[in-house]
Structure formats: C-alpha cells, structure tokens
Amino acid sequence: MPAAPKKTANEKARARRLYAKLDALYPDAKCALHFDSPFQLLVATILSAQCTDEAVNKATPALFAKYPTPAKMADAKVEDLEKLVKTCGFYRNKAKNIKAAAAGIMEDFDGEVPQTIEDLITLPGAARKTANVVLGNAFGINEGMVVDTHIGRLSVRLGFTQHDSKNAVKIEQDLMALFPRKTWTQLAHLFIAHGRAVCKAQRPACDTCPIKRSCPQKSL
DNA sequence: CTCCCGATAT
DNA sequence: ATATCAGGAG
Known part of the structure; x- marks a missing residue:
C-alpha cells in the first residue's frame, strides 16, 4: 500500500465541515444490511x-x-x-x-x-x-475505508478526489488522508445515505441538495 | 478488459 | 430500452 497522499489543512477542514453537515442531515445512518453475526x-x-x-x-x-x-x-x-x-x-x-x-x-x-x-x-x-x-x-475496526459505488461517485462530485469514480483504491487513499480514522465507518454510511436520497447516480437532486453550497457541482 | 445477472428506477 | 444497484474474479 503506497503512502497516503498529502492533504492540506484547508482540505481537511473542509472535509470536517462536510462530515458535520452530513452527520446532522442523516443522524440515523447505519449499515442497511440485516445480519446477526x-x-x-x-x-x-x-x-x-x-x-x-x-x-x-x-x-x-x-x-x-x-x-x-x-x-x-x-x-x-x-x-x-x-x-x-x-x-x-x-x-x-x-x-x-x-x-x-x-x-x-x-x-x-x-x-x-x-x-x-x-x-x-x-x-x-x-x-x-x-x-x-x-x-x-x-468488529468496529477502521483498517481501511469502504469505497462502493455511492462513495466513489460522491467523492468525485464533492471534490474529495481527482481520480475517476471507478478507481476505488485511489479514492480510498484520498479519503483516508482527508478524514480522521475514527470517522471512516460512519462516513461511509453518511455518503451512502446522501447518495441514495439526494446525490443519486441517475438524477441527482442538486436543486434541493442541502449541501450544494459546498459542492463544486453547483458551478457546473 | 470482459464476464457475471436479477430487480428496480428512469 | 437503458442505467444502476454497499463488486469481484479471470
């Protein structure tokens, strides 16, 4: 595994703000899969x-x-x-x-x-x-970060990575460098919740998106 | 890169 | 009819 890409203090601060907003928007976000073990x-x-x-x-x-x-x-x-x-x-x-x-x-x-x-x-x-x-x-272990289709898509749209949304390994490295380790599991749940409800693949609801002010997509 | 593949949304 | 869905293997 290559070394984590460097991130500036500004980038990390922006990441923290986005996390706080998403956490307030989706307070109940969690794993949606049902399991007992x-x-x-x-x-x-x-x-x-x-x-x-x-x-x-x-x-x-x-x-x-x-x-x-x-x-x-x-x-x-x-x-x-x-x-x-x-x-x-x-x-x-x-x-x-x-x-x-x-x-x-x-x-x-x-x-x-x-x-x-x-x-x-x-x-x-x-x-x-x-x-x-x-x-x-x-297990409550944050060894790496989940990068699924939603997290890849949102990471690109929100400007957390410069890589293509299909490049899961690179995106994982960018996110790990940007967000504190303890937040990785919940961040995935927040991205997925927002990706399902608003920042959808096919028809994203940018007009009514609660975080559009901090999204690069607003100027495109 | 291709293939695997049913269910659902658009 | 086409795109997408908590991807992974050959």
Missing part, C-alpha cells in the same frame, strides 16, 4: 455486489434460517444456495463464493471470520470493499 454480514455483503441492500435483505432471512453459520453453509448444496440467492443477481458466482468463503473460514480461520483485510480478502467473493464493510460494521 460477522459471518452473516460477510455473506450479505458478498451478495450486495451490484444489487440493492433492500434486495439482499429480502433474500437473506431464508438463507440464514437454513445456513446460519460457516459450518452449515460450507456443507450446503450449491444448487440450493443458487435458488436462495437468485434474486440478487450474479447468483451462480455468489452461491459458489459464499459456500467457498464459509469453507475457507472453517479451514483457514478455525471457524471464525478473520479480522484483518489481508485475511478477509483470501475468501472468495470478498475483496477490499467487502473486507472494510465487515471490519467496520461487525
């Missing part, structure tokens, strides 16, 4: 790739009722998992991945979800974004 959050997050949290939450109750633990999911039939996750899209890959991830947890991590990015990304279907979601929301 770190393992279930890991599975829900794998399922959430290119799929809404709402759609994942419709599928996971039946999935977790039948396969609540790594031990049980590792022994599941892939065809049965495919049926249970079908509505989430990419269902063949996702069914194979959650079974293999459960098996990996059993074989390599003594049945417990690991608590580092390095270990988490050894699990099929889990890369950096998924690892950061699990660490932040299941």
Whole structure:
C-alpha cells in the first residue's frame, strides 16, 4: 500500500465541515444490511455486489434460517444456495463464493471470520470493499475505508478526489488522508445515505441538495 | 478488459 | 430500452 497522499489543512477542514453537515442531515445512518453475526454480514455483503441492500435483505432471512453459520453453509448444496440467492443477481458466482468463503473460514480461520483485510480478502467473493464493510460494521475496526459505488461517485462530485469514480483504491487513499480514522465507518454510511436520497447516480437532486453550497457541482 | 445477472428506477 | 444497484474474479 503506497503512502497516503498529502492533504492540506484547508482540505481537511473542509472535509470536517462536510462530515458535520452530513452527520446532522442523516443522524440515523447505519449499515442497511440485516445480519446477526460477522459471518452473516460477510455473506450479505458478498451478495450486495451490484444489487440493492433492500434486495439482499429480502433474500437473506431464508438463507440464514437454513445456513446460519460457516459450518452449515460450507456443507450446503450449491444448487440450493443458487435458488436462495437468485434474486440478487450474479447468483451462480455468489452461491459458489459464499459456500467457498464459509469453507475457507472453517479451514483457514478455525471457524471464525478473520479480522484483518489481508485475511478477509483470501475468501472468495470478498475483496477490499467487502473486507472494510465487515471490519467496520461487525468488529468496529477502521483498517481501511469502504469505497462502493455511492462513495466513489460522491467523492468525485464533492471534490474529495481527482481520480475517476471507478478507481476505488485511489479514492480510498484520498479519503483516508482527508478524514480522521475514527470517522471512516460512519462516513461511509453518511455518503451512502446522501447518495441514495439526494446525490443519486441517475438524477441527482442538486436543486434541493442541502449541501450544494459546498459542492463544486453547483458551478457546473 | 470482459464476464457475471436479477430487480428496480428512469 | 437503458442505467444502476454497499463488486469481484479471470
């Protein structure tokens, strides 16, 4: 991992102001995925790739009722998992991945979800974004920052990065240099909440956006 | 870079 | 009909 890019005091101050505004606007922002354990959050997050949290939450109750633990999911039939996750899209890959991830947890991590990015990304279907979601929301660990589609988009629009919205690794480095480590998990929830409600991908509500005064988009 | 893929919004 | 959704693997 390269060194964090330098940020000026002004940039950090602006980041703090934006954080405070978003925190006031979305005081209840939190993880929208439903789960009862770190393992279930890991599975829900794998399922959430290119799929809404709402759609994942419709599928996971039946999935977790039948396969609540790594031990049980590792022994599941892939065809049965495919049926249970079908509505989430990419269902063949996702069914194979959650079974293999459960098996990996059993074989390599003594049945417990690991608590580092390095270990988490050894699990099929889990890369950096998924690892950061699990660490932040299941373990309260801020090792890195989640950069999903919303956070990438808002980071570009709000001017927190000069990189393309698809360059998740670079954006993560920019955000980590800009925001205090303790805020990383909640910042992701705030960006996602604002990204869903106002700063949407298709038709952003810039006219009524509560933070448009501090957004570079207002002059475009 | 391509492929995986159903549900929903526009 | 097209774009997008808490992406990841080959």
